[in-house]
Amino acid sequence: MPDAGHEFALIDRLRSRARAHTWLPLGIGDDTAALRLASNRDSLVTVDMLMEGTDFTFPPATAALAGRKSLAVNLSDVAAMAGRPRAAFVAVALPRERGSAFAVEFLDGVIQLADEFDVAIAGGDTNIWDGPLVASVTVLGEATGRGPVTRGGARPGDWIFVTGRLGGSLAGHHLTFTPRVLEAQKLHQAVELHAMIDLSDGLASDLRHILDASGVGALLVADAIPITDDARASNDNRTPLEHALGDGEDFELLFTVSPEDGQRLLDSPPVACPLTQIGEIRSEPGCELVQSDGQRQPLPALGWEHRFASPQSSGSG
Amino acid sequence: MPDAGHEFALIDRLRSRARAHTWLPLGIGDDTAALRLASNRDSLVTVDMLMEGTDFTFPPATAALAGRKSLAVNLSDVAAMAGRPRAAFVAVALPRERGSAFAVEFLDGVIQLADEFDVAIAGGDTNIWDGPLVASVTVLGEATGRGPVTRGGARPGDWIFVTGRLGGSLAGHHLTFTPRVLEAQKLHQAVELHAMIDLSDGLASDLRHILDASGVGALLVADAIPITDDARASNDNRTPLEHALGDGEDFELLFTVSPEDGQRLLDSPPVACPLTQIGEIRSEPGCELVQSDGQRQPLPALGWEHRFASPQSSGSG
Numbered sequence: 001m002p003d004a005g006h007e008f009a010l011i012d013r014l015r016s017r018a019r020a021h022t023w024l025p026l027g028i029g030d031d032t033a034a035l036r037l038a039s040n041r042d043s044l045v046t047v048d049m050l051m052e053g054t055d056f057t058f059p060p061a062t063a064a065l066a067g068r069k070s071l072a073v074n075l076s077d078v079a080a081m082a083g084r085p086r087a088a089f090v091a092v093a094l095p096r097e098r099g100s101a102f103a104v105e106f107l108d109g110v111i112q113l114a115d116e117f118d119v120a121i122a123g124g125d126t127n128i129w130d131g132p133l134v135a136s137v138t139v140l141g142e143a144t145g146r147g148p149v150t151r152g153g154a155r156p157g158d159w160i161f162v163t164g165r166l167g168g169s170l171a172g173h174h175l176t177f178t179p180r181v182l183e184a185q186k187l188h189q190a191v192e193l194h195a196m197i198d199l200s201d202g203l204a205s206d207l208r209h210i211l212d213a214s215g216v217g218a219l220l221v222a223d224a225i226p227i228t229d230d231a232r233a234s235n236d237n238r239t240p241l242e243h244a245l246g247d248g249e250d251f252e253l254l255f256t257v258s259p260e261d262g263q264r265l266l267d268s269p270p271v272a273c274p275l276t277q278i279g280e281i282r283s284e285p286g287c288e289l290v291q292s293d294g295q296r297q298p299l300p301a302l303g304w305e306h307r308f309a310s311p312q313s314s315g316s317g
Numbered sequence: 318m319p320d321a322g323h324e325f326a327l328i329d330r331l332r333s334r335a336r337a338h339t340w341l342p343l344g345i346g347d348d349t350a351a352l353r354l355a356s357n358r359d360s361l362v363t364v365d366m367l368m369e370g371t372d373f374t375f376p377p378a379t380a381a382l383a384g385r386k387s388l389a390v391n392l393s394d395v396a397a398m399a400g401r402p403r404a405a406f407v408a409v410a411l412p413r414e415r416g417s418a419f420a421v422e423f424l425d426g427v428i429q430l431a432d433e434f435d436v437a438i439a440g441g442d443t444n445i446w447d448g449p450l451v452a453s454v455t456v457l458g459e460a461t462g463r464g465p466v467t468r469g470g471a472r473p474g475d476w477i478f479v480t481g482r483l484g485g486s487l488a489g490h491h492l493t494f495t496p497r498v499l500e501a502q503k504l505h506q507a508v509e510l511h512a513m514i515d516l517s518d519g520l521a522s523d524l525r526h527i528l529d530a531s532g533v534g535a536l537l538v539a540d541a542i543p544i545t546d547d548a549r550a551s552n553d554n555r556t557p558l559e560h561a562l563g564d565g566e567d568f569e570l571l572f573t574v575s576p577e578d579g580q581r582l583l584d585s586p587p588v589a590c591p592l593t594q595i596g597e598i599r600s601e602p603g604c605e606l607v608q609s610d611g612q613r614q615p616l617p618a619l620g621w622e623h624r625f626a627s628p629q630s631s632g633s634g
Contacts, residue, residue: 026359026467029468029530030398030467030468030469031363031398031468031513031514031515032394032398032400032458032465033361033362034359034360034398034465035359035360036360037360039356039357042343043351043352043360044349044350044351045349045350045352045404045406045439045440046349046350046406047406047440047441047455048408048442049408049410049442049451049453051410051444051448053446053447077349078348080348080349081347081351089362089363090364091408092366122362123362123363123364124364125364125453127368129370129371131368131448131451132448134368134410134448134451136364136442136451138362138364138406138408140360140362140457141349148349150343150347152347198348213346213347
């Protein structure tokens with residue numbers, strides 16, 4: 001295909017499909033975009049780079065699902081701060097050999113999810129090359145009036161909650177999950193969230209991020225951890241619990257609240273998805289897992305193994 | 318090298334080298350960064366993805382120069398709006414085979430240029446893979462009090478100016494250029510900039526972006542166009558002028574001002590770099606090039622040919 005023509009056609013596609021948003025006075029078509037976010041609140045910014053062979057393979061992924069996931073992982077990061085995503089910037093290197101239909105399908109996958117969450121496609125850089133698909137999406141959002149929820153606010157005595165169910169994401173969930181943006185906002189309105197993270201590296205690993213940032217420890221109740229059917233159906237040498245602790249790419253929310261707020265969440269959950277208390281924060285460092293027989297063991301060092309090949313990614317911000 | 322350990326080590330390097338900035342309440346280390354930019358001004362956002370083999374090859378590029386360029390092209394986009402760059406987000410896929418020294422050198426190249434321009438490294442996503450180097454940097458900035466300068470404000474009668482000299486960038490300038498951030502701000506303070514763009518695709522192509530966005534035409538004076546020594550020394554079948562019009566990656570500023578402001582710039586230039594009037598805006602559409610013998614010809618359709626291989630990139634915002 002004629003390169004330049006096609007690449008301009010791709011950016012034009014992003015541009016023409018982009019909806020008007022009050023917070024985007026200047027979208028695609030100049031040297032930078034101009035954004036007008038809430039002036040009295042912090043802007044939240046996150047970027048993730050996803051690569052063919054690491055974050056998806058074709059099949060089972062389709063171009064549209066790859067596009068969708070490239071945005072979804074960033075929306076999940078904004079959700080983890082209980083923020084409102086507002087604008088996305090899509091940089092992509094599209095494989096020449098897969099042709100223009102693939103490219104269009106990829107972009108449409110991004111655009112469709114952006115529309116679902118009322119996120120403006122505010123900029124992009126579309127490239128065609130001879131390598132595999134690489135997509136780097138940046139998302140800007142706003143903190144709510146209650147401010148961003150960080151990883152560092154967990155307090156001894158807090159109850160630890162998780163949304164949804166965990167494990168087995170590679171069976172398909174990692175391509176089709178709905179980022180918990182709305183759930184995070186509802187939770188943030190209903191109670192005071194002390195610390196929050198989205199589960200990308202896996203519960204065992206991501207909980208440690210909260211504990212390290214907060215300078216606390218935790219006790220997890222093995223039987224309480226909600227496990228997906230995919231994790232239970234997995235036919236390998238790992239237990240369903242190990243899948244739930246280590247698979248990662250669940251893109252569920254892990255958060256801590258005071259016991260009073262925790263009880264409130266259990267009594268009248270503000271969200272439709274499962275909401276499960278899986279343990280509590282304590283002042284002693286480290287993290288122990290309590291088995292059904294009462295035995296305690298250190299939480300195994302699982303996690304980061306959600307990539308197809310060897311563990312490969314470390315992201316932040 | 319041990320992947321996960323090394324990738325966390327890389328993000329830690331970005332984190333530990335990151336300086337404190339008042340506009341960055343939350344930097345690397347959480348799900349998103351939190352930025353506090355000027356509340357009464359638009360935020361400017363731009364992203365560019367650079368790829369090994371397209372935007373640089375090793376050699377002549379070094380890892381440090383590739384890192385530097387990955388940030389510099391985005392700073393140049395913010396300069397084109399006469400904005401102030403504030404924060405950078407660095408997503409990168411680092412080639413496993415090049416090892417950790419390459420990775421560290423790349424990041425240091427980014428960090429050093431960020432420090433020069435007082436830009437916070439506010440987030441990142443560091444990956445190691447078996448492909449070539451891919452770097453996608455997002456830069457956030459602030460518009461100045463006079464607002465962002467777009468491509469769309471050129472008016473008939475405006476004088477067209479360019480900073481520096483053009484052409485021959487692939488001889489080295491595209492790896493070592495200093496983005497015209499400070500020059501753009503000084504120009505914006507001194508006069509009313511009507512329209513501006515940075516020269517990435519080449520003068521012939523980028524001028525058309527201004528003309529299209531502004532709904533105007535232009536007359537360029539061939540003899541007035543400042544040409545680099547590299548373009549003059551080029552030993553191929555193109556004239557120095559053709560290089561200046563079409564090579565691209567000059568990363569100079571192209572802008573228009575009223576004749577009164579133009580005269581002011583010539584009389585007392587607010588910047589140290591060359592500042593040259595190369596033509597003027599007119600209401601008739603199209604762009605003509607006036608040769609030294611007075612002959613006029615349509616501006617040839619050069620440009621986009623600044624990439625090493627076939628024309629490959631189309632970016633915006």
